[in-house]
Amino acid sequence: xxxxxxxIIAGHEFNSRFILGSGKFSLDLVKAAVESAGAEIVTLALRxxxxxxxxxxxxxxxxxxTLLPNTSxxxxxxxxxxxxxxxxxxxxxxxVKIEVxxxxxxxxxxxxxxxxxxxxxxKEGFIVMPYMxxxxxxxxxxxxxxxxxxxxxxxxxxxxLGLLTKHFIKIIIDEIKLPVIVDAGIGSPxxxxxxxxxxxxxxxxxxAIATAKNINEMAEAFKLAIIAGRKAYLAGLGRVLNFKAExxxxxxxxxxxx
Amino acid sequence: MRVNGxxxxxxxxxxxxxxxxDNNYNLGRIVIELNGEIVSKDKYNTINLKDTDVMExxxxxxxx
Numbered sequence: 208x209x210x211x212x213x214x215i216i217a218g219h220e221f222n223s224r225f226i227l228g229s230g231k232f233s234l235d236l237v238k239a240a241v242e243s244a245g246a247e248i249v250t251l252a253l254r255x256x257x258x259x260x261x262x263x264x265x266x267x268x269x270x271x272x273t274l275l276p277n278t279s280x281x282x283x284x285x286x287x288x289x290x291x292x293x294x295x296x297x298x299x300x301x302x303v304k305i306e307v308x309x310x311x312x313x314x315x316x317x318x319x320x321x322x323x324x325x326x327x328x329x330k331e332g333f334i335v336m337p338y339m340x341x342x343x344x345x346x347x348x349x350x351x352x353x354x355x356x357x358x359x360x361x362x363x364x365x366x367x368l369g370l371l372t373k374h375f376i377k378i379i380i381d382e383i384k385l386p387v388i389v390d391a392g393i394g395s396p397x398x399x400x401x402x403x404x405x406x407x408x409x410x411x412x413x414x415a416i417a418t419a420k421n422i423n424e425m426a427e428a429f430k431l432a433i434i435a436g437r438k439a440y441l442a443g444l445g446r447v448l449n450f451k452a453e454x455x456x457x458x459x460x461x462x463x464x465x
Numbered sequence: 466m467r468v469n470g471x472x473x474x475x476x477x478x479x480x481x482x483x484x485x486x487d488n489n490y491n492l493g494r495i496v497i498e499l500n501g502e503i504v505s506k507d508k509y510n511t512i513n514l515k516d517t518d519v520m521e522x523x524x525x526x527x528x529x
Contacts, residue, residue, distance in 0.1 A: 228529025237527065252528025255469040255521065256495050263494040264527050279528050293523055296496045296503050364529070391529075413529030 228413025329353025362392025396432030403436025
């Protein structure tokens with residue numbers, strides 16, 4: 208079936224609106240998770256190489272997938288820029304997900320440093336996808352700095368707590384013209400569906416799948432939920448009635464009042 | 466020299482390529498930062514390492 212509803216990031220088209228994080232998986236499960244998710248974008252992290260390691264995660268990700276290295280570990284804009292440049296040298300393309308985190312307890316992103324890193328890297332030709340705490344003013348600054356998408360968090364990284372920031376994400380969706388990709392904290396397919404219904408352009412999920420009892424089934428469940436949410440958004444949700452009702456069946460016309 | 470935060474003996478190694486091969490790094494899966502500068506792959510053969518060098522050998526791992 209032809210899909211005319213593409214996710215477009217800086218001119219690059221994707222059929223899938225499901226970005227899969229590859230952390231916390233054993234290597235032999237990564238490939239199956241990517242396939243079950245139908246993901247066309249997968250995130251990676253940069254770390255010191257181990258000379259004894261026989262396999263690399265790139266050996267387990269289909270070649271057709273777009274790699275999205277993150278800058279995890281960066282505490283400042285400068286460190287994020289350093290990681291981004293090193294990642295690009297590895298030959299994975301120009302995409303980069305900016306993560307700048309100083310807060311070691313809640314792992315909340317530093318929006319100020321994120322804006323600085325975004326500006327520097329966008330000028331260097333990177334396709335910058337900044338992870339941020341959902342704040343409309345910051346989203347505007349990121350857009351002005353050259354971000355390709357905005358990636359607000361739903362809840363703290365790895366928490367599976369769900370859409371704690373839903374209202375503020377919705378404000379960004381409504382006010383910012385860039386694709387808004389909800390990242391971090393989404394714990395269930397129903398939550399992914401719910402924010403897709405509100406107009407999120409895509410969802411990024413890692414922990415909810417990596418910590419599920421059946422990884423492949425959960426990856427597929429997310430895939431279907433994201434598709435369902437997108438279709439519902441495009442279809443336009445029905446209106447809501449508060450404190451009243453409206454019959455769905457024709458009113459009874461053959462029973463006489465007593 | 467220091468490699469990935471650890472003191473490392475060069476043991477007669479001359480070029481960066483020699484060092485990486487001697488230590489069984491997968492050249493297709495790594496990126497090198499030498500004394501704070503990224504080294505492109507086409508330069509590996511032309512760089513002679515020194516005891517005072519500080520090198521990072523990095524690769525992709527799983528991450529969200």
